[in-house]
Amino acid sequence: MPLDPVASLMLDEAGPLPARVLVLDDVGGELTQAATEAGALVRTWCDDVRDLEAVPPHLRVAGFLTTEESPELVLWRLPQSVAAVEDYAEYLAARLDPSARVVAGGRTKHMTVAFNTALARQFTTVSASLGRQKSRVLHASGARPAPPRWPMRRYLPEVGVTAVAHGNVFNTNRLDDGTHLLLRTLSRAAGEPVTNGGPPRGVALDLGCGSGIIATWLAQRGWATTGVDASLSALVSTRLTARTNRVRVAVRRADMLAGTRSQSVDLLVTNPPFHIGAAKDSRPTLAMIRAAASVLRPGGEMWMVFNSHLPYLPELRRHIGVTTVEAQDRHYIVARVLKEHAS
Ligand SMILES: C[S@@+](CC[C@H](N)C(=O)[O-])C[C@H]1O[C@@H](n2cnc3c(N)ncnc32)[C@H](O)[C@@H]1O
CATH class of the missing domain: 3.40.50.150 (Vaccinia Virus protein VP39)
Structure with a gap:
């Protein structure tokens, strides 16, 4: 099955995958599967139980936004609200090594520049990809946690x-x-x-x-x-x-x-x-x-x-x-x- 346009752009923008990858909010398990097939050690966390059920049980991360290993790359299907981007970005920045990269993708129509601002509060470097097939990716790196505002x-x-x-x-x-x-x-x-x-x-x-x-x-x-x-x-x-x-x-x-x-x-x-x-x-x-x-x-x-x-x-x-x-x-x-x- 071909990947959906968001997942396909995310993987292209991510480049060669490092050893440890965290997938956030996968849809239909497709990023998890593609990253596993590329040889990465993948762990996946999904907020929605219906998304989680598409992920093989041994790859699931339990608990609320926790991760056992420190991932080098996070592949993150973006949510649709600025509040959610802020909350996830706070979580990620507090746990990621500054060398880790975040590749966050979504449909362009569901993204706003406020997403970049939310990421820039928690990461030193934030940039956007060119759009492709109505999709776009935000890159973030250099985690520098600012005081959390959520919940x-x-x-x-x-x-x-x-x-x-x-x-x-x-x-x-x-x-x-x-x-x-x-x-x-x-x-x-x-x-x-x-x-x-x-x-x-x-x-x-x-x-x-x-x-x-x-x-x-x-x-x-x-x-x-x-x-x-x-x-x-x-x-x-x-x-x-x-x-x-x-x-x-x-x-x-x-x-x-x-x-x-x-x-x-x-x-x-x-x-x-x-x-x-x-x-x-x-x-x-x-x-x-x-x-x-x-x-x-x-x-x-x-x-x-x-x-x-x-x-x-x-x-x-x-x-x-x-x-x-x-x-x-x-x-x-x-x-x-x-x-x-x-x-
Ligand atoms: C309209 S909101 C209502 C939220 C809250 N009860 C309130 O009144 O503010 C609907 C809620 O249903 C949840 N939801 C969506 N699909 C669901 C599903 N298939 N099973 C269980 N909950 C679902 C959403 O996460 C959301 O929290």
């Missing part, structure tokens, strides 16, 4: 949560308008915040937890809550957010509801993904709606916010149960779905 925290008075987030997390530490509408609406059903222990109100799941705002908000109301996300940055952020707000939230890295036990959830709350990578795509959420019917207990509820134009209402009714629109504004719908008791 960042922010108090969100509208929901009474302090969010702590890494740069590669949806909306970082800010409150999404859809999430705000969802929590404002859900507050009638989820109960008041509780100040001391007592038995949990039930089992709640925040699907696509991001920085963990929803999960933390549910835990504050006495729900035994788990945050699920495909992104490890999201789970690390959710843990930080929960700890900062002095509540317990379990986290699990999974592709949607994979691994969630059947009939194990009383309250499923979600502001679901509407992208795969950079492309808008509602298929994963449609598949998740079908799976949600089996993970909810009879009598359980799912609360979901989504852009009004998305075709979810009929799917919720068809696959789960009675669905009501609890709130709607110019952009979003908040739907409540009841999984009925078996008759």
Whole structure:
């Protein structure tokens, strides 16, 4: 299979590969495979569990942005936000030898000059390649770590949560308008915040937890809550957010509801993904709606916010149960779905 244009440009720009290579955020395992075939000792770290699964298990680096050996070259598929580039650059500069090189590639339309600035804060030399097939590479070398700025925290008075987030997390530490509408609406059903222990109100799941705002908000109301996300940055952020707000939230890295036990959830709350990578795509959420019917207990509820134009209402009714629109504004719908008791 030919390499995709970004991976192909990255390998051409990298030149002959040194002995030890770290691959960050490979897509489909193709950089890992090409570098291994070129004879390098490769280790690969991927934020998204779906990317990680394409990497042979013995080449995976576990943990959050850790690496066992000091790599001489980093092949890095760039994320799409400046915040994520800043956060990864901080991590890399703090761990790389100054002689190590970073070759970071992406689609030109997803890159801005702010990426160069973020890298230049942490590396003495930063330059850009010429574009090829709508792709471009940034070269960085001479690691000189500047004080880290990520993860960042922010108090969100509208929901009474302090969010702590890494740069590669949806909306970082800010409150999404859809999430705000969802929590404002859900507050009638989820109960008041509780100040001391007592038995949990039930089992709640925040699907696509991001920085963990929803999960933390549910835990504050006495729900035994788990945050699920495909992104490890999201789970690390959710843990930080929960700890900062002095509540317990379990986290699990999974592709949607994979691994969630059947009939194990009383309250499923979600502001679901509407992208795969950079492309808008509602298929994963449609598949998740079908799976949600089996993970909810009879009598359980799912609360979901989504852009009004998305075709979810009929799917919720068809696959789960009675669905009501609890709130709607110019952009979003908040739907409540009841999984009925078996008759
Ligand atoms: C719209 S954001 C919502 C984030 C957070 N709950 C909030 O309200 O700010 C959707 C989240 O879903 C995650 N996500 C995307 N695809 C996923 C998948 N296949 N399985 C699990 N999580 C996914 C993203 O990483 C992101 O954190």
